[in-house]
Amino acid sequence: MGYHRHKRPARAQSGSAAAESQRHSLAAAHPPGGDVLVCLADGLTNNEIAAHLGITSGTVRIYLQTIFQKLGVTNRTQAVLRYLGRSEEGVRV
Template identity: 50%
Template sequence: MTEPDGPIRVLLADDETMIRHGVRLILRHAEGIEVVAEAADGRQAVELAAVHHPDVALVDIRMPVCDGLAAIAPLLALDPAPRVVMLTTFGDDENVVRALREGAAGFLLKDEGPQELISAVRAAAAGDAVLSPGVTGAVISRMLGAREPAGAGGAAADERIARLTGRERDVLAALGEGLSNQEIAARLGIGTGTVKTHVGAILDKTGSASRVQAALLAHRTGLAS
Protein backbone atom coordinates (compact mmCIF):
# COMPACT_ATOMS: atom_id res chain seq x y z
CA MET A 1 0.00 0.00 0.00
CA THR A 2 1.81 3.09 -1.24
CA GLU A 3 0.97 6.76 -1.00
CA PRO A 4 0.75 8.81 -4.22
CA ASP A 5 3.92 10.70 -5.21
CA GLY A 6 2.07 13.68 -6.70
CA PRO A 7 -1.39 15.14 -6.14
CA ILE A 8 -4.00 12.73 -4.81
CA ARG A 9 -6.10 11.71 -7.81
CA VAL A 10 -9.81 11.43 -7.03
CA LEU A 11 -12.74 9.92 -8.91
CA LEU A 12 -16.27 11.01 -7.95
CA ALA A 13 -19.21 8.68 -8.55
CA ASP A 14 -22.70 9.96 -7.75
CA ASP A 15 -25.85 10.10 -9.86
CA GLU A 16 -26.75 13.52 -8.44
CA THR A 17 -25.06 16.23 -10.48
CA MET A 18 -25.28 18.78 -7.67
CA ILE A 19 -23.52 16.44 -5.23
CA ARG A 20 -20.68 15.89 -7.68
CA HIS A 21 -20.47 19.62 -8.34
CA GLY A 22 -20.31 20.44 -4.64
CA VAL A 23 -17.67 17.82 -3.87
CA ARG A 24 -15.61 18.91 -6.86
CA LEU A 25 -15.67 22.55 -5.75
CA ILE A 26 -14.49 21.62 -2.27
CA LEU A 27 -11.66 19.41 -3.49
CA ARG A 28 -10.61 21.85 -6.21
CA HIS A 29 -9.44 24.30 -3.55
CA ALA A 30 -7.66 21.67 -1.45
CA GLU A 31 -3.90 21.60 -1.81
CA GLY A 32 -2.52 18.39 -3.27
CA ILE A 33 -5.86 16.96 -4.44
CA GLU A 34 -7.03 16.67 -8.05
CA VAL A 35 -10.41 15.44 -9.32
CA VAL A 36 -9.56 13.43 -12.43
CA ALA A 37 -12.95 11.94 -13.37
CA GLU A 38 -16.67 11.98 -12.55
CA ALA A 39 -19.19 9.18 -13.02
CA ALA A 40 -22.98 9.02 -12.75
CA ASP A 41 -23.18 5.29 -11.95
CA GLY A 42 -21.02 2.43 -10.77
CA ARG A 43 -20.35 0.95 -14.19
CA GLN A 44 -19.04 4.27 -15.48
CA ALA A 45 -16.97 4.65 -12.32
CA VAL A 46 -15.16 1.38 -13.00
CA GLU A 47 -14.59 2.28 -16.66
CA LEU A 48 -13.20 5.71 -15.80
CA ALA A 49 -11.07 4.36 -12.98
CA ALA A 50 -9.42 1.94 -15.40
CA VAL A 51 -8.45 4.89 -17.60
CA HIS A 52 -7.57 7.59 -15.07
CA HIS A 53 -6.05 5.47 -12.25
CA PRO A 54 -7.40 7.45 -9.27
CA ASP A 55 -5.83 7.02 -5.85
CA VAL A 56 -9.21 7.47 -4.15
CA ALA A 57 -12.71 6.75 -5.43
CA LEU A 58 -15.59 8.51 -3.65
CA VAL A 59 -18.57 6.34 -4.52
CA ASP A 60 -22.23 6.86 -3.71
CA ILE A 61 -23.91 3.72 -2.42
CA ARG A 62 -27.22 4.24 -4.24
CA MET A 63 -26.91 4.77 -8.02
CA PRO A 64 -28.75 3.51 -11.11
CA VAL A 65 -27.42 0.97 -13.64
CA CYS A 66 -24.78 -0.29 -11.20
CA ASP A 67 -24.84 0.87 -7.60
CA GLY A 68 -21.83 1.62 -5.45
CA LEU A 69 -21.94 -1.74 -3.68
CA ALA A 70 -21.69 -3.64 -6.96
CA ALA A 71 -18.83 -1.38 -8.09
CA ILE A 72 -16.56 -2.10 -5.12
CA ALA A 73 -15.22 -5.47 -6.26
CA PRO A 74 -14.37 -4.43 -9.85
CA LEU A 75 -12.77 -1.21 -8.56
CA LEU A 76 -10.59 -3.15 -6.14
CA ALA A 77 -9.69 -5.60 -8.92
CA LEU A 78 -8.03 -2.83 -10.94
CA ASP A 79 -4.25 -2.50 -11.00
CA PRO A 80 -3.52 -0.17 -9.38
CA ALA A 81 -6.68 -0.29 -7.26
CA PRO A 82 -8.08 2.91 -5.76
CA ARG A 83 -9.05 3.22 -2.11
CA VAL A 84 -12.84 3.15 -2.20
CA VAL A 85 -14.72 5.45 0.18
CA MET A 86 -18.50 5.19 0.19
CA LEU A 87 -20.67 8.30 0.26
CA THR A 88 -23.80 7.65 2.27
CA THR A 89 -26.70 9.23 4.12
CA PHE A 90 -27.56 8.92 7.78
CA GLY A 91 -29.48 5.73 8.55
CA ASP A 92 -28.06 3.65 5.69
CA ASP A 93 -26.13 1.45 8.11
CA GLU A 94 -27.00 -1.87 6.49
CA ASN A 95 -25.51 -0.90 3.14
CA VAL A 96 -22.46 0.63 4.82
CA VAL A 97 -21.86 -2.69 6.58
CA ARG A 98 -22.09 -4.51 3.25
CA ALA A 99 -19.65 -2.05 1.69
CA LEU A 100 -17.10 -2.53 4.46
CA ARG A 101 -17.37 -6.30 4.16
CA GLU A 102 -16.67 -5.93 0.43
CA GLY A 103 -13.41 -4.15 1.23
CA ALA A 104 -14.29 -0.45 1.10
CA ALA A 105 -11.77 1.73 2.96
CA GLY A 106 -14.56 3.46 4.86
CA PHE A 107 -17.55 5.72 4.57
CA LEU A 108 -18.42 9.40 4.75
CA LEU A 109 -21.77 11.09 5.27
CA LYS A 110 -22.78 13.30 2.36
CA ASP A 111 -23.52 16.22 4.68
CA GLU A 112 -20.08 16.27 6.31
CA GLY A 113 -18.27 19.62 6.18
CA PRO A 114 -15.61 20.56 3.62
CA GLN A 115 -12.69 19.95 5.97
CA GLU A 116 -14.00 16.50 6.88
CA LEU A 117 -14.25 15.63 3.18
CA ILE A 118 -10.71 16.82 2.47
CA SER A 119 -9.35 14.99 5.51
CA ALA A 120 -11.15 11.81 4.44
CA VAL A 121 -9.56 11.89 0.98
CA ARG A 122 -6.11 12.42 2.47
CA ALA A 123 -6.63 9.69 5.06
CA ALA A 124 -7.78 7.20 2.42
CA ALA A 125 -4.83 8.04 0.17
CA ALA A 126 -2.48 7.46 3.11
CA GLY A 127 -4.00 4.03 3.67
CA ASP A 128 -5.99 4.92 6.77
CA ALA A 129 -9.59 3.95 7.42
CA VAL A 130 -12.27 6.60 6.87
CA LEU A 131 -15.11 6.34 9.36
CA SER A 132 -17.66 9.13 9.59
CA PRO A 133 -18.31 9.79 13.31
CA GLY A 134 -22.02 10.31 12.69
CA VAL A 135 -22.68 6.64 11.98
CA THR A 136 -19.55 4.80 13.12
CA GLY A 137 -21.02 3.57 16.40
CA ALA A 138 -24.15 2.13 14.82
CA VAL A 139 -22.20 0.47 12.01
CA ILE A 140 -19.59 -1.07 14.31
CA SER A 141 -22.32 -2.38 16.61
CA ARG A 142 -24.18 -3.91 13.68
CA MET A 143 -21.03 -5.55 12.33
CA LEU A 144 -20.01 -6.87 15.73
CA GLY A 145 -23.49 -8.27 16.23
CA ALA A 146 -23.43 -10.09 12.91
CA ARG A 147 -22.04 -13.54 12.43
CA GLU A 148 -18.27 -13.61 11.85
CA PRO A 149 -17.55 -14.12 8.15
CA ALA A 150 -15.26 -17.06 7.44
CA GLY A 151 -12.33 -15.21 5.88
CA ALA A 152 -8.71 -16.37 5.90
CA GLY A 153 -9.58 -19.79 4.58
CA GLY A 154 -12.38 -20.24 7.08
CA ALA A 155 -10.12 -19.81 10.10
CA ALA A 156 -11.70 -18.73 13.38
CA ALA A 157 -10.95 -15.24 14.70
CA ASP A 158 -8.67 -16.45 17.51
CA GLU A 159 -6.71 -18.61 15.10
CA ARG A 160 -6.19 -15.63 12.80
CA ILE A 161 -4.90 -13.55 15.71
CA ALA A 162 -2.51 -16.36 16.72
CA ARG A 163 -0.68 -15.88 13.42
CA LEU A 164 0.45 -12.38 14.42
CA THR A 165 3.63 -11.37 16.18
CA GLY A 166 3.44 -9.44 19.44
CA ARG A 167 4.13 -6.14 17.71
CA GLU A 168 1.53 -6.87 15.05
CA ARG A 169 -1.00 -7.45 17.82
CA ASP A 170 -0.10 -4.08 19.30
CA VAL A 171 -0.69 -2.45 15.92
CA LEU A 172 -3.96 -4.34 15.43
CA ALA A 173 -5.19 -3.17 18.84
CA ALA A 174 -4.44 0.42 17.81
CA LEU A 175 -6.29 -0.13 14.54
CA GLY A 176 -9.25 -1.24 16.61
CA GLU A 177 -9.19 2.12 18.36
CA GLY A 178 -9.34 3.87 14.99
CA LEU A 179 -5.82 5.32 15.16
CA SER A 180 -4.06 6.51 12.01
CA ASN A 181 -0.60 5.30 10.98
CA GLN A 182 0.98 8.44 12.43
CA GLU A 183 -0.87 8.03 15.72
CA ILE A 184 0.14 4.37 15.96
CA ALA A 185 3.76 5.28 15.24
CA ALA A 186 3.75 7.90 18.00
CA ARG A 187 2.17 5.53 20.52
CA LEU A 188 4.51 2.62 19.83
CA GLY A 189 7.66 4.67 19.21
CA ILE A 190 8.24 3.34 15.70
CA GLY A 191 8.32 4.90 12.22
CA THR A 192 5.25 5.29 10.04
CA GLY A 193 6.91 3.12 7.41
CA THR A 194 7.23 0.34 9.96
CA VAL A 195 3.56 0.76 10.88
CA LYS A 196 2.58 0.38 7.23
CA THR A 197 4.65 -2.80 7.01
CA HIS A 198 2.92 -4.20 10.09
CA VAL A 199 -0.53 -3.25 8.78
CA GLY A 200 0.18 -5.02 5.49
CA ALA A 201 1.27 -8.13 7.37
CA ILE A 202 -1.84 -7.99 9.57
CA LEU A 203 -4.18 -7.79 6.58
CA ASP A 204 -2.36 -10.66 4.88
CA LYS A 205 -2.19 -12.97 7.91
CA THR A 206 -5.76 -12.38 9.06
CA GLY A 207 -7.34 -12.37 5.61
CA SER A 208 -8.80 -8.91 6.22
CA ALA A 209 -9.69 -6.97 3.08
CA SER A 210 -9.24 -3.57 4.74
CA ARG A 211 -8.18 -1.76 7.90
CA VAL A 212 -11.82 -1.58 8.88
CA GLN A 213 -12.20 -5.35 8.78
CA ALA A 214 -8.98 -5.72 10.77
CA ALA A 215 -10.29 -3.25 13.35
CA LEU A 216 -13.47 -5.29 13.70
CA LEU A 217 -11.37 -8.40 14.23
CA ALA A 218 -9.56 -6.58 17.04
CA HIS A 219 -12.92 -5.89 18.70
CA ARG A 220 -14.20 -9.43 18.22
CA THR A 221 -11.11 -10.95 19.86
CA GLY A 222 -10.86 -8.48 22.73
CA LEU A 223 -7.71 -6.70 21.54
CA ALA A 224 -9.73 -3.47 21.37
CA SER A 225 -12.88 -2.41 23.15
Protein backbone atom coordinates in the same frame (compact mmCIF):
# COMPACT_ATOMS: atom_id res chain seq x y z
CA MET B 1 7.11 -0.30 24.79
CA GLY B 2 3.68 -1.95 24.59
CA TYR B 3 0.38 -0.27 24.04
CA HIS B 4 -2.07 -0.49 26.92
CA ARG B 5 -5.67 -0.87 25.90
CA HIS B 6 -8.14 1.65 27.24
CA LYS B 7 -11.20 0.41 29.11
CA ARG B 8 -14.03 0.05 26.65
CA PRO B 9 -17.68 0.81 27.39
CA ALA B 10 -19.68 -2.20 28.59
CA ARG B 11 -21.48 -2.55 25.26
CA ALA B 12 -18.15 -2.99 23.43
CA GLN B 13 -16.95 -5.57 25.96
CA SER B 14 -19.91 -7.88 25.55
CA GLY B 15 -19.12 -11.08 23.75
CA SER B 16 -18.25 -14.69 24.22
CA ALA B 17 -15.12 -16.08 25.80
CA ALA B 18 -14.26 -17.55 22.39
CA ALA B 19 -14.30 -14.11 20.76
CA GLU B 20 -12.10 -12.73 23.53
CA SER B 21 -9.70 -15.63 23.10
CA GLN B 22 -9.59 -15.00 19.34
CA ARG B 23 -8.75 -11.32 19.91
CA HIS B 24 -5.87 -12.27 22.19
CA SER B 25 -4.54 -14.89 19.78
CA LEU B 26 -4.70 -12.45 16.84
CA ALA B 27 -2.86 -9.77 18.81
CA ALA B 28 -0.32 -12.30 20.09
CA ALA B 29 0.38 -13.72 16.62
CA HIS B 30 3.07 -11.09 16.10
CA PRO B 31 3.76 -9.03 19.24
CA PRO B 32 4.62 -5.68 17.62
CA GLY B 33 1.88 -6.25 15.06
CA GLY B 34 -0.46 -7.07 17.93
CA ASP B 35 0.25 -3.66 19.46
CA VAL B 36 -0.47 -2.08 16.08
CA LEU B 37 -3.73 -4.03 15.83
CA VAL B 38 -4.85 -2.91 19.31
CA CYS B 39 -4.05 0.72 18.40
CA LEU B 40 -5.92 0.29 15.13
CA ALA B 41 -8.97 -1.01 17.02
CA ASP B 42 -8.76 2.08 19.24
CA GLY B 43 -9.10 4.25 16.13
CA LEU B 44 -5.56 5.62 15.91
CA THR B 45 -4.13 6.75 12.58
CA ASN B 46 -0.88 5.31 11.23
CA ASN B 47 1.02 8.41 12.40
CA GLU B 48 -0.57 8.22 15.86
CA ILE B 49 0.27 4.51 16.12
CA ALA B 50 3.85 5.22 15.06
CA ALA B 51 4.27 7.99 17.62
CA HIS B 52 2.68 5.91 20.38
CA LEU B 53 4.83 2.84 19.71
CA GLY B 54 8.02 4.74 18.89
CA ILE B 55 8.29 3.36 15.36
CA THR B 56 8.04 4.97 11.94
CA SER B 57 4.80 5.26 9.97
CA GLY B 58 6.46 3.12 7.29
CA THR B 59 6.92 0.35 9.83
CA VAL B 60 3.26 0.69 10.80
CA ARG B 61 2.29 0.28 7.13
CA ILE B 62 4.41 -2.88 6.88
CA TYR B 63 2.85 -4.30 10.04
CA LEU B 64 -0.62 -3.49 8.70
CA GLN B 65 0.11 -5.26 5.41
CA THR B 66 1.22 -8.32 7.38
CA ILE B 67 -1.84 -8.15 9.65
CA PHE B 68 -4.19 -7.81 6.67
CA GLN B 69 -2.58 -10.82 5.01
CA LYS B 70 -2.75 -12.97 8.17
CA LEU B 71 -6.37 -12.03 8.80
CA GLY B 72 -7.37 -12.44 5.15
CA VAL B 73 -8.70 -8.87 4.89
CA THR B 74 -7.99 -5.92 2.62
CA ASN B 75 -8.55 -2.85 4.81
CA ARG B 76 -8.47 -1.36 8.32
CA THR B 77 -12.18 -1.71 8.94
CA GLN B 78 -12.18 -5.41 8.07
CA ALA B 79 -9.10 -5.98 10.26
CA VAL B 80 -10.71 -4.29 13.27
CA LEU B 81 -13.99 -6.14 12.74
CA ARG B 82 -12.12 -9.46 12.53
CA TYR B 83 -10.11 -8.53 15.65
CA LEU B 84 -13.32 -7.68 17.51
CA GLY B 85 -14.96 -10.88 16.28
CA ARG B 86 -17.55 -9.30 13.99
CA SER B 87 -18.31 -9.37 10.30
CA GLU B 88 -18.98 -6.22 8.28
CA GLU B 89 -22.71 -6.90 8.56
CA GLY B 90 -22.46 -6.77 12.37
CA VAL B 91 -22.82 -10.53 12.85
CA ARG B 92 -20.35 -12.05 15.30
CA VAL B 93 -17.82 -14.38 13.68
